[in-house]
Amino acid sequence: MSMSASLSVSQSLKAWWHKLGSPRWFYEISGPWQRLFGVLALVLLVTGTVWGLAFAPQDYQQGNSFRIMYVHVPTAIVSQSVYMLMGAAGLVLLVWRMKLADMVLSAAVPFGMSMTACALFTGAVWGKPTWGAWWVWDARTTSMLVLLFLYFGLYALRQAIPREETAGRACAVLALVGTVNIPIIKYSVNWWLTLHQPASFTLTGAPSMPPSMWVPLLINVLGIYCLFAANLIGRLKLTILERERNTQWVRALVREVSA
Amino acid sequence: MNPKRRTRLVAVLFLVAGTAISVSLVLLALNENINMFYPPDAVVSGEAPIGAQIRAGGMVADGSVLRDPNGLDVSFVLTDYAGSEFKVRYSGILPDLFREGQGVIVQGELTDRGHFQASQVLAKHDENYMPPELAELSPGHQKQPNLIDHGR
Structure with missing residues (x-):
């Protein structure tokens, strides 16, 4: 009984995995998901931002400038998650040669790159009043800058190689190798002496701020993940249309829309 | 998993492990200077x-x-x-x-x-x-x- 149940679970997982290999299937099912994540992102980000910027209490030392974290922390977290997703997509592409994985690898780059740039910029704006400097070369800030350059590299590498398949594999290798930087960013504040403070949130411990401060932050973090999901699906759909433009179903779709 | 994919998977894992080890060694060697x-x-x-x-x-x-x-x-x-x-x-x-x-x-x-x-x-x-x-x-x-x- 349980064996047949687990067998059917593994079979349906396998079927889902095979379906993921089909860009057409993804294109057809993803529309509602994009709208759902888009609406969620809008609601969460507006709520979290208004709450954080207007209603959360001031910090006892920093006053209002601590509110920059309601933008800084979500963008910094999501920029690393996007990179981990690209590393996973790179692994799937190199081992299983799944077309959709290559599309994820190229569609996620602009969002991750802009989020990294945003985290560095807001960090600088916060650093000037708090630390007394726009920029310092400590382990956290430097490894985050390396992440930005990795995104630049992924973007440039794809443009530099004209053959789609070769470009995809080169990007997959770069994305995979670059994932080594993610634990360095995360633990830089624990491994070395840095100016940047250690994490205020951990999975195990209590947050080092009261709920009136961390709830809006959590809402913004969830919101930015939804925004990423909506953005990724939208970009993926465009990439699918572009790359599959010579297939029957895309031609039929275009005829249908233009008619 | 078919043998071809397994070979690729092993190669990819070696690539990532090799990079991780070399980066760790560099960071360990530089340890005091990164502070x-x-x-x-x-x-x-x-x-x-x-x-x-x-x-x-x-x-x-x-x-x-x-x-x-x-x-x-x-x-x-x-x-x-x-x-x-x-x-x-x-x-x-x-x-x-x-x-x-x-x-x-x-x-x-x-x-x-x-x-x-x-x-x-x-x-x-x-x-x-x-x-x-x-x-x-x-x-x-x-x-x-x-x-x-x-x-x-």
Whole structure:
């Protein structure tokens, strides 16, 4: 009984995995998901931002400038998650040669790159009043800058190689190798002496701020993940249309829309 | 999994593991140089060089801040609350977060063991945030020496 149940679970997982290999299937099912994540992102980000910027209490030392974290922390977290997703997509592409994985690898780059740039910029704006400097070369800030350059590299590498398949594999290798930087960013504040403070949130411990401060932050973090999901699906759909433009179903779709 | 995919998977895992190992070795070799500043015990013990441009950090000792009433000159003591401390002289505007019991990082040079001439002072913020009302209820919270209890 349980064996047949687990067998059917593994079979349906396998079927889902095979379906993921089909860009057409993804294109057809993803529309509602994009709208759902888009609406969620809008609601969460507006709520979290208004709450954080207007209603959360001031910090006892920093006053209002601590509110920059309601933008800084979500963008910094999501920029690393996007990179981990690209590393996973790179692994799937190199081992299983799944077309959709290559599309994820190229569609996620602009969002991750802009989020990294945003985290560095807001960090600088916060650093000037708090630390007394726009920029310092400590382990956290430097490894985050390396992440930005990795995104630049992924973007440039794809443009530099004209053959789609070769470009995809080169990007997959770069994305995979670059994932080594993610634990360095995360633990830089624990491994070395840095100016940047250690994490205020951990999975195990209590947050080092009261709920009136961390709830809006959590809402913004969830919101930015939804925004990423909506953005990724939208970009993926465009990439699918572009790359599959010579297939029957895309031609039929275009005829249908233009008619 | 078919053999071809297995071969690719192994190759990819080797690639990632190899990169991770080489990066770790480089970071281990550079370990001391990645630290952004010397903590007070390194300044006192002689690990920090005299006369070179360095950064040092510590907590501003209570009651140690002396301001020149006619100028911007200020001097204060940086401590790790564990017996090591050194004196800093600075001339300029201090960051808003500078206060006694706060972690700071100073850039400049050691004139001798225990005396530091700073050209820049950076305030180090810790990971705790709280509203002013809560802060008044917990007067001891600023004095935790959380600047130096990690790293090294």
